[in-house]
Amino acid sequence: MTLLHWATIAPFLLAILIPFLYKYARAIHTGWFVLALPLVLFIYFLQQLPVTSGGGVIHHTVPWVPSLGIDFTVYLDGLSLLFALLITGIGTLVILYSIYYLADKSEKLNNFYVYLLMFMGAMLGVVISDNLIVLYVFWELTSLASALLISYWFHKEKSTYGAQKSMLITVFGGFAMLGGFSLLYVMTGTFSIRGIIDSVDLVTSSALFLPAMLLILLGAFTKSAQFPFHIWLPDAMEAPTPVSAYLHSATMVKAGIYLVARLTPVFGGSPEWFWLLSGFGLVTLLWGSLSAVRQKDLKGILAFSTVSQLGLIMSLLGIGSASLYYGNGTETALYTTATLAAIFHLINHATFKGSLFMTAGIIDHETGTRDIRKLGGLMSIMPITFTISLIGLASMAGLPPFNGFLSKEMFFTGVLNATTLDIFNMQTWGILFPVVAWIASVFTFVYCAIMFFRTFTGEFKKENYDKHVHEAPIGMLISPIVLGSLVVIFGFFPNLLAYTLIEPAIVSILPNITIQDINIYHWHGFNTELFMTLGVIAIGTLIFLNMKRWVQTAMYLKERDPLNRVYDRSLDWLVKGSQGVTRVQMTGLLRDYFVYMCVFMILLFGYTAIRYNAFAIDTTNVSAIPPYMWVVTAIFIAVTISILFINNRITMIIVVGVIGFMVALLFVNFSAPDLALTQLMVETVSVVLFMLAFYHLPELRKEKSKLGFNLVNLLVSIGVGVLVTMLALSSLALGNEANFASISEYYIENSKVLAGGYNIVNVILVDFRGLDTMLEILVLGIAALGVVAMIKLRMTGREDV
Structure with missing residues (x-):
C-alpha cells in the first residue's frame, strides 16, 4: 500500500486506539491525542499541491476483489485534493475547538472521537476512491458515522430522532446510488471512475443513461440535502456544535456536491443533467433561505442557510455543465464561470460557515441559550465572538470586501449567463434563473441580519440567562479566529486560490475544456451584478426593518418545515404496514412458516423453469431399476403415508426413524457408505433424543381440522414433491442434451x-x-x-x- 492509501485509512486505525488512550490517559483530554492526525494529513495533502496544480495526478491501486473489478484505487487530482484539504483542515480546527467545547469530564469522549475519526476517514475515502464500489462503502460509512455523531447525546429524544431521520434518508439515497453505479458497470464494464469517463460514449448512447443518472442523483441529493430531502439536516442540529460545524462546512453535506462534480464529465452536457441540477439547486436555494428567516434558534438559522448555500453550489454545477454541450466553442467561457463560482463558493462556504457554527456554539456554551428571542446586547460582553460573527455573516450575506461577496457576484454572473443559453429551452425558462437567485439572496441577507442584530445589538437582559455571560476562553476562540481570518484573506487576496486549488478542480470537472485565465477581483464596474447586489441590500434592509409585521404571520410562526409532516406520516404508514405484514407472516406456527417457504419455492422455481423451458424428461440413459429397489421404495412410501394415521408420539417417532434408516439404505445402494454412516448416526441419535423428550409430554390429542386446512397441506405437499421430482428429471435430461461433463x-x-x-x-x-x-x-x-x-x-x- 502507498502513502496515499495509508493516509485514507489512518483515521480508522487511530479510532481503534482511542478506547485504550481514553482508558489509560484519563488525565489528558482525548482530543489532544486525536489532533495530531488531521494536522499531519493536512500537511501531507498540502505537499501534493505542486502535483495537481501542474496538471498531474496521483494514482495507485491495491487489488481487493479483482474478479469483480473491485480494487482499492486511490486517485488524487485537483478536485479530490480540494476536498481532502477541506476535510483535514477543517477537521483539525474542529477537533481543537471540541477539546474546549467538550471539556466536561462526564462526556464520553472515547465514543465522540471514535465516531469523528470514523467519519473523517469515510469522507477521505469518498473523495479519494476511484472505484465506485469502494466509494459506495465509504459513502455509507459517512451515513453511519454521522448518525452516531448526531445521536451522541442519545439521552435526548431529539438527538435519536435526528440521527434516525438522517440515516433513513441518506441510506435510502445510497441504495439508489448503488443501483446507478451498477448500471454504469453494465454500460462500461468497469467500476473505475477514470475508466467510465474514458468510455463516456458508451454511457451516453445507452438506454440506461437516464436511469443511471436519476439513481445517482437521488443519492447525491439526499446526502447534500437538496429539496425535498433537506428535512434531515435541521434535525441534525441536535449534535454537539463541533459536529455541526464539521458536517456543514466541509464534510457530510459536501459529499453529494463532490459526487455531482466528479460525474459531470459522464452526464454533463445533457439537458436532463442540466435541468435537474440547476432546477433542484435553485428551488433548494430559495426554500432554504425562506425557511431560515423564520427560525428562532441560531443553529436552526445556520442549518437552513446550509441548505440554501448547497442549493446555490448545486445550481452552479448544473449551469456550468452546459459548457460540455458546447465543447470548446465561443460560448464555453461564459458557462465555465458558473463552475468557477461553484468551486470558489465551496471554499468560501467552508470558511464562513465553519466559523459561524463555532461562534453559535460559543454563544450557547457561555450563555446557556441559542434562542434569538432571549439573546441580545452581547457585542460589548463578547467582543471577539462579535467580530468573528460579523465577518462570517457579512460574507454569507454577500457583502464586500469578504470572500462571500466575490463568489456571490460570480453566482449572479453565472445565472445571468444562463439566460443567454440557446439550448435546453432556456430561451423560455432562462429568465427565472436570475429572478430566483436574486429573491433567495434577499432573504439570505435578511436572515444574516436577523442573526447578527438579534444576538449582538439591543439591550442585554441578564435575567434571560442562566449563566454568568462572558467571552469564551482563548482555546475555544482559536479555530473560529483562523476561519474568520481566512474569510478576510480570501476576500482581499482571492487569487491565492486561483491556480493552486480552483483551476485544477475545474479541470477535473470539465476535462478537455480550455479554461480561461482566472482573475478574481472586486470591482467590475457598474454592471448588472453590482445593481443586483445593491438591490439585495436595499430590499433586504426594508424587510428586516419591517420584521414586526412578519412575526405574526403563519409562515414565520411555524419553524418546523412542513415537509416533515410527509416524512412523519410516511414513517407511520411504514410502521403500520410492517406490523400488518408481520402479523400475517409471523404467526408463531411452524406449519405456517413451512407453508410460506414451500409456496415461495414452488412459485420461484416453477416460474423460472417455465420461463426458460427447463422442464424435460429423457429416459434414454437411465439405468434399469433392480427389483429390490421397488420393494425399498414401496416400503418408503407406505411408511411415509402411515404417519398420517398414527396418534401416538412414540410410535410416530419410531416410524419417522424408519424413514431415516431407509434413506441410509438408499445411500448404501448408491455407493455412498460415508453418507449412509452419517445418516445412521444422526438418525439414531435423533430418534433416541426425541423419544426421551416426548415420552414426558401429555398424550397426543388429535385435533379436528377444517377441510380447507387439510387441502392447503395436500396441495403444498404435492406441489413440492412434483417440483423436486421434475427438477431432478429435468437436470438429468438437460445435462444429457447439453452433454455436460459430470462434476x-x-x-x-x-x-x-x-x-x-x-x-x-x-x-x-x-x-x-x-x-x-x-x-x-x-x-x-x-x-x-x-x-x-x-x-x-x-x-x-x-x-x-
Whole structure:
C-alpha cells in the first residue's frame, strides 16, 4: 500500500486506539491525542499541491476483489485534493475547538472521537476512491458515522430522532446510488471512475443513461440535502456544535456536491443533467433561505442557510455543465464561470460557515441559550465572538470586501449567463434563473441580519440567562479566529486560490475544456451584478426593518418545515404496514412458516423453469431399476403415508426413524457408505433424543381440522414433491442434451492435486465447499450459545412486570 492509501485509512486505525488512550490517559483530554492526525494529513495533502496544480495526478491501486473489478484505487487530482484539504483542515480546527467545547469530564469522549475519526476517514475515502464500489462503502460509512455523531447525546429524544431521520434518508439515497453505479458497470464494464469517463460514449448512447443518472442523483441529493430531502439536516442540529460545524462546512453535506462534480464529465452536457441540477439547486436555494428567516434558534438559522448555500453550489454545477454541450466553442467561457463560482463558493462556504457554527456554539456554551428571542446586547460582553460573527455573516450575506461577496457576484454572473443559453429551452425558462437567485439572496441577507442584530445589538437582559455571560476562553476562540481570518484573506487576496486549488478542480470537472485565465477581483464596474447586489441590500434592509409585521404571520410562526409532516406520516404508514405484514407472516406456527417457504419455492422455481423451458424428461440413459429397489421404495412410501394415521408420539417417532434408516439404505445402494454412516448416526441419535423428550409430554390429542386446512397441506405437499421430482428429471435430461461433463470427474482429478486429500467427500466439504462448512459451523456455534444462555438464564418471575 502507498502513502496515499495509508493516509485514507489512518483515521480508522487511530479510532481503534482511542478506547485504550481514553482508558489509560484519563488525565489528558482525548482530543489532544486525536489532533495530531488531521494536522499531519493536512500537511501531507498540502505537499501534493505542486502535483495537481501542474496538471498531474496521483494514482495507485491495491487489488481487493479483482474478479469483480473491485480494487482499492486511490486517485488524487485537483478536485479530490480540494476536498481532502477541506476535510483535514477543517477537521483539525474542529477537533481543537471540541477539546474546549467538550471539556466536561462526564462526556464520553472515547465514543465522540471514535465516531469523528470514523467519519473523517469515510469522507477521505469518498473523495479519494476511484472505484465506485469502494466509494459506495465509504459513502455509507459517512451515513453511519454521522448518525452516531448526531445521536451522541442519545439521552435526548431529539438527538435519536435526528440521527434516525438522517440515516433513513441518506441510506435510502445510497441504495439508489448503488443501483446507478451498477448500471454504469453494465454500460462500461468497469467500476473505475477514470475508466467510465474514458468510455463516456458508451454511457451516453445507452438506454440506461437516464436511469443511471436519476439513481445517482437521488443519492447525491439526499446526502447534500437538496429539496425535498433537506428535512434531515435541521434535525441534525441536535449534535454537539463541533459536529455541526464539521458536517456543514466541509464534510457530510459536501459529499453529494463532490459526487455531482466528479460525474459531470459522464452526464454533463445533457439537458436532463442540466435541468435537474440547476432546477433542484435553485428551488433548494430559495426554500432554504425562506425557511431560515423564520427560525428562532441560531443553529436552526445556520442549518437552513446550509441548505440554501448547497442549493446555490448545486445550481452552479448544473449551469456550468452546459459548457460540455458546447465543447470548446465561443460560448464555453461564459458557462465555465458558473463552475468557477461553484468551486470558489465551496471554499468560501467552508470558511464562513465553519466559523459561524463555532461562534453559535460559543454563544450557547457561555450563555446557556441559542434562542434569538432571549439573546441580545452581547457585542460589548463578547467582543471577539462579535467580530468573528460579523465577518462570517457579512460574507454569507454577500457583502464586500469578504470572500462571500466575490463568489456571490460570480453566482449572479453565472445565472445571468444562463439566460443567454440557446439550448435546453432556456430561451423560455432562462429568465427565472436570475429572478430566483436574486429573491433567495434577499432573504439570505435578511436572515444574516436577523442573526447578527438579534444576538449582538439591543439591550442585554441578564435575567434571560442562566449563566454568568462572558467571552469564551482563548482555546475555544482559536479555530473560529483562523476561519474568520481566512474569510478576510480570501476576500482581499482571492487569487491565492486561483491556480493552486480552483483551476485544477475545474479541470477535473470539465476535462478537455480550455479554461480561461482566472482573475478574481472586486470591482467590475457598474454592471448588472453590482445593481443586483445593491438591490439585495436595499430590499433586504426594508424587510428586516419591517420584521414586526412578519412575526405574526403563519409562515414565520411555524419553524418546523412542513415537509416533515410527509416524512412523519410516511414513517407511520411504514410502521403500520410492517406490523400488518408481520402479523400475517409471523404467526408463531411452524406449519405456517413451512407453508410460506414451500409456496415461495414452488412459485420461484416453477416460474423460472417455465420461463426458460427447463422442464424435460429423457429416459434414454437411465439405468434399469433392480427389483429390490421397488420393494425399498414401496416400503418408503407406505411408511411415509402411515404417519398420517398414527396418534401416538412414540410410535410416530419410531416410524419417522424408519424413514431415516431407509434413506441410509438408499445411500448404501448408491455407493455412498460415508453418507449412509452419517445418516445412521444422526438418525439414531435423533430418534433416541426425541423419544426421551416426548415420552414426558401429555398424550397426543388429535385435533379436528377444517377441510380447507387439510387441502392447503395436500396441495403444498404435492406441489413440492412434483417440483423436486421434475427438477431432478429435468437436470438429468438437460445435462444429457447439453452433454455436460459430470462434476464428479473434476473432484476425482483435483482432490489430491489441489487439496492434498484422498477422501473426496472430506475434500469437498473442507476445501471445495469450505465456505459452506464454515457457515454451518457458525450456525452450530450460535445454537450452542443459545443453549448456554438458556441454561444460565434464571427467571425471577418479574421479567414482564
